Amino acid sequence: MCEDSVLPLNFPLASVLRSLARLMRVKDGEAVYGLGLKCGFCSDLIVQNALIDLFMRCGEVDLSRRVFDEMEEKDLVSWNSMISGDMEEARVLFDRMPTKDFASWNVMVSGYMDVGDLDSAQSVFEAMPVRDAGTWNLMIAGYCKAGEMEVAKDIFDRMRDKNVASWTIMIDGYVKAGDVSSGRCLFDQMPEKNLVSWSTIIGGYARNGQPCDALELYEQFKKQGIKPDETFVLGIISASQLGILDTAESIIKDFQEHQFFLVCELSLA
Numbered sequence: 001m002c003e004d005s006v007l008p009l010n011f012p013l014a015s016v017l018r019s020l021a022r023l024m025r026v027k028d029g030e031a032v033y034g035l036g037l038k039c040g041f042c043s044d045l046i047v048q049n050a051l052i053d054l055f056m057r058c059g060e061v062d063l064s065r066r067v068f069d070e071m072e073e074k075d076l077v078s079w080n081s082m083i084s085g086d087m088e089e090a091r092v093l094f095d096r097m098p099t100k101d102f103a104s105w106n107v108m109v110s111g112y113m114d115v116g117d118l119d120s121a122q123s124v125f126e127a128m129p130v131r132d133a134g135t136w137n138l139m140i141a142g143y144c145k146a147g148e149m150e151v152a153k154d155i156f157d158r159m160r161d162k163n164v165a166s167w168t169i170m171i172d173g174y175v176k177a178g179d180v181s182s183g184r185c186l187f188d189q190m191p192e193k194n195l196v197s198w199s200t201i202i203g204g205y206a207r208n209g210q211p212c213d214a215l216e217l218y219e220q221f222k223k224q225g226i227k228p229d230e231t232f233v234l235g236i237i238s239a240s241q242l243g244i245l246d247t248a249e250s251i252i253k254d255f256q257e258h259q260f261f262l263v264c265e266l267s268l269a
């Protein structure tokens with residue numbers, strides 16, 4: 001492009017770098033950034049942020065830190081990208097941040113949860129000046145994943161504005177811990193249920209060897225007018241791996257009939 005006297009803009013370059021980051025193609029990203037340098041984007045904030053994202057996603061923490069340290073200007077995107085790496089280094093940078101947004105705090109909470117450092121995650125959570133539903137859900141999901149259901153429930157109970165995801169995360173935690181009755185208790189209290197909620201509890205019954213309860217709840221689900229999708233069906237079919245064929249076969253049959261009538265409706269439209 002430079003040879004043809006057509007200079008690329010910073011946004012397309014950054015977009016290409018972020019796409020390569022998702023594909024983990026660090027060498028190609030370095031080549032694209034080299035083009036950016038030749039075209040005068042050596043100090044462009046948008047391009048530099050995309051390069052940091054590339055290096056962090058590809059595990060090149062030292063290279064991302066070098067770019068970060070050499071930046072003349074840093075914004076919240078720059079800081080948030082850097083604190084998504086090694087948690088010890090991330091905490092140092094986090095404490096140095098001149099301003100923090102929801103993403104900054106949530107990245108730290110999520111990072112600590114991912115490495116199993118629940119105490120540090122809790123410490124950051126408690127220090128947050130304001131929390132959104134996403135932050136609460138991160139904490140609940142982290143403790144559920146660790147099998148700390150009592151702590152997860154305590155956080156859940158403290159949460160004022162619960163959304164469908166909050167309830168479903170807790171139900172899923174109970175199901176995976178083998179406590180389907182507690183999951184069902186929460187499910188029955190939900191003010192609003194979606195396809196994921198129903199799939200979680202029905203699949204929970206099936207996976208925990210309670211096919212009759214799974215089928216009974218599935219019959220209730222059919223009366224809700226919620227259309228099942230492939231993900232819902234595949235999730236329940238996994239019960240067949242445990243020898244609970246009746247549940248899976250019933251759901252497959254209903255789904256096939258639903259798809260058949262849908263095709264008929266479309267053909268007549």
